[in-house]
Amino acid sequence: xxxxxxxxxxxxxxxxxxxxxxxxxxxxxxxxxxxxxxxxxxxxxxxxxxxxxxxxxxxxxxxxxxxxxxxxxxxxxxxxxxxxxxxxxxxxxxxxxxxxxxxxxxxxxxxxxxxxxxxxxxxxxxxxxxxxxxxxxxxxxxxxxxxxxxxxxxxxxxxxxxxxxxxxxxxxxxxxxxxxxxxxxxxxxxxxxxxxxxxxxxxxxxxxxxxxxxxxxxxxxxxxxxxxxxxxxxxxxxxxxxxxxxxxxxxxxxxxxxxxxxxxxxxxxxxxxxxxxxxxxxxxxxxxxxxxxxxxxxxxxxxxxxxxxxxx
Amino acid sequence: xxxxxxxxxxxxxxxxxxxxxxxxxxxxxxxxxxxxxxxxxxxxxxxxxxxxxxxxxxxxxxxxxxxxxxxxxxxxxxxxxxxxxxxxxxxxxxxxxxxxxxxxxxxxxxxxxxxxxxxxxxxxxxxxxxxxxxxxxxxxxxxxxxxxxxxxxxxxxxxxxxxxxxxxxxxxxxxxxxxxxxxxxxxxxxxxxxxxxxxxxxxxxxxxxxxxxxxxxxxxxxxxxxxxxxxxxxxxxxxxxxxxxxxxxxxxxxxxxxxxxxxxxxxxxxxxxxxxxxxxxxxxxxxxxxxxxxxxxxxxxxxxxxxxxxxx
Numbered sequence: 037x038x039x040x041x042x043x044x045x046x047x048x049x050x051x052x053x054x055x056x057x058x059x060x061x062x063x064x065x066x067x068x069x070x071x072x073x074x075x076x077x078x079x080x081x082x083x084x085x086x087x088x089x090x091x092x093x094x095x096x097x098x099x100x101x102x103x104x105x106x107x108x109x110x111x112x113x114x115x116x117x118x119x120x121x122x123x124x125x126x127x128x129x130x131x132x133x134x135x136x137x138x139x140x141x142x143x144x145x146x147x148x149x150x151x152x153x154x155x156x157x158x159x160x161x162x163x164x165x166x167x168x169x170x171x172x173x174x175x176x177x178x179x180x181x182x183x184x185x186x187x188x189x190x191x192x193x194x195x196x197x198x199x200x201x202x203x204x205x206x207x208x209x210x211x212x213x214x215x216x217x218x219x220x221x222x223x224x225x226x227x228x229x230x231x232x233x234x235x236x237x238x239x240x241x242x243x244x245x246x247x248x249x250x251x252x253x254x255x256x257x258x259x260x261x262x263x264x265x266x267x268x269x270x271x272x273x274x275x276x277x278x279x280x281x282x283x284x285x286x287x288x289x290x291x292x293x294x295x296x297x298x299x300x301x302x303x304x305x306x307x308x309x310x311x312x313x314x315x316x317x318x319x320x321x322x323x324x325x326x327x328x329x330x331x332x333x334x335x336x337x338x339x340x341x342x343x344x345x346x347x348x
Numbered sequence: 349x350x351x352x353x354x355x356x357x358x359x360x361x362x363x364x365x366x367x368x369x370x371x372x373x374x375x376x377x378x379x380x381x382x383x384x385x386x387x388x389x390x391x392x393x394x395x396x397x398x399x400x401x402x403x404x405x406x407x408x409x410x411x412x413x414x415x416x417x418x419x420x421x422x423x424x425x426x427x428x429x430x431x432x433x434x435x436x437x438x439x440x441x442x443x444x445x446x447x448x449x450x451x452x453x454x455x456x457x458x459x460x461x462x463x464x465x466x467x468x469x470x471x472x473x474x475x476x477x478x479x480x481x482x483x484x485x486x487x488x489x490x491x492x493x494x495x496x497x498x499x500x501x502x503x504x505x506x507x508x509x510x511x512x513x514x515x516x517x518x519x520x521x522x523x524x525x526x527x528x529x530x531x532x533x534x535x536x537x538x539x540x541x542x543x544x545x546x547x548x549x550x551x552x553x554x555x556x557x558x559x560x561x562x563x564x565x566x567x568x569x570x571x572x573x574x575x576x577x578x579x580x581x582x583x584x585x586x587x588x589x590x591x592x593x594x595x596x597x598x599x600x601x602x603x604x605x606x607x608x609x610x611x612x613x614x615x616x617x618x619x620x621x622x623x624x625x626x627x628x629x630x631x632x633x634x635x636x637x638x639x640x641x642x643x644x645x646x647x648x649x650x651x652x653x654x655x656x657x658x659x660x
Contacts, residue, residue, distance in 0.1 A: 123530050124530070125530070218435050218436070218437070219573060219574070219575065220553070220571060221571045221572065221573040222573060239554070241532070242551070242554040242568065243568065245568075245571070251645070251646075252571055252646045253646055253647070253649055254568045254571070254646060254647065255567070255568065255647060256554065256555065256557075256566045256567065256568060259532060259533045259557070259564055259566070260533065261531060261533040261534060262531070263531065280651075291649060294649030294650075295649065295650070295651035298649075298650055298651055299651065325653045325654075328650070328651065328653050329653065331650075332650050333563070334563075334564045334565055334566060335565070335566065335567060335647065335650070336650075337565055337603060337606030337607065337610075338606075338607070338610055338640070338643075338644050338647070338648075339592075339607035339610055339611065339640065341637045341640050341641065342637070
């Protein structure tokens, strides 16, 4: 088992969905990620919070033995995002973003973090993501996410970053934007041509597609009858994915990558069942195993192929 | 093995997609359906064509031993549809529909068709679909499709029909419209509450979801690098689905339904690879088996579950 390092945002969100509204609840990619990944492996977190960051929110991470030595607490207010979802729960509409202390965030790895083998660079400025990469001394497997803002404003830096990581996790809309292709088969191939070995496209309720070493692996999401709040589903996916790989410890095979996608996908299904991090924060290992069994039934049942005998 | 009866449209389509344009090519739900289903079982077709219907298009069916005794050839022009697709290949935009001889179509089953056990009522007026049902003497398994036009204009008749069939095949957008629900888990449940035992939601490139006897089964579509023309993919799915079930002959189990969905899905992937019926018309059995093997690799690789030992 290896430790996993995540660099990303910690913040407060105000979220409105067809099923309700919550103000100033805990959010941020690094929170979703580390709550999910800590189910499988020890987690180290790098990020910045303001003076208003609540001690109970810090305690939530510490209760999972998440190493928070890399969290900077600085003067000012914590990152804030307000978003809403309308009928299409697959797409968030941003109402307001206040970067606050995140504006001047410069990730600095504590000495003890520099030898991290599994690393996830959540969605932040691609130049900062590169900077983190350069601080690492013994990385084995590094992944990154990004978003429309960076694709539009820092494409060259982003493409450079993509060529330096092992896996890119990206949502489907942003995958289209980045590759200028509406066809997912073309899109994932063109991403690997930028120099990344593996790509995971996150497709909301339609699940994911992994492309690695010329192989595809894709499955739909676990069907959830009441999607309360999709915020953080992608970061939860990434957390489950990386957590599982770090839990294995070795450089992942294609089989590990496939299994990691399934855990990422299943964990995300808990996130969407409640507001904020509440869903993923309360998943137990036995629940996860039981949902996996349930899911396996939903995606198993292929025919054996009937024409082979006939052909001979 | 049982015969399968399909009632639907035969027509000529003019189609524009980002990859080209074809004028007056063969189309119609019954054509796509019967070309797909005839791979597995004998097919009987009921529909209407005009004087302009080409003998080569009739010969295409007869070469597959499709029984065309139920095809009426009447004075006037054949059904015509013009549509186009923009970037979103999952959605057709209708440019023009000329019902022509389809306007006064009244399906009449030849005596030899009345004992059909497997029956598919493709998308036509739900009152005509009901009328066909009433002509059948020994049906075992009946399915129906529908479209936005009938949901809007003949909802009561459509709901009555749904309560009388064994499976409803419907695309995702129309499923939302019919159930007034954006959540697919709710939607398929509420359809079964209308009295149909099984529902298959067709989701374009995202595949399908089957709901039957409280069980879900869902998989993504086979990924196609060049989607030339999605027209007829849904009817091809239905053809593969019903063809496989009729090929088995018995009233389907849940396992048969799952397998049938996979064949439907795979056959549809050939349809989208060319304009009109060309893709599905040239699928060979050995190709289909080989694509199934390829597909099986793309959707297999679930983790075994790792916490069970720990829990005991």
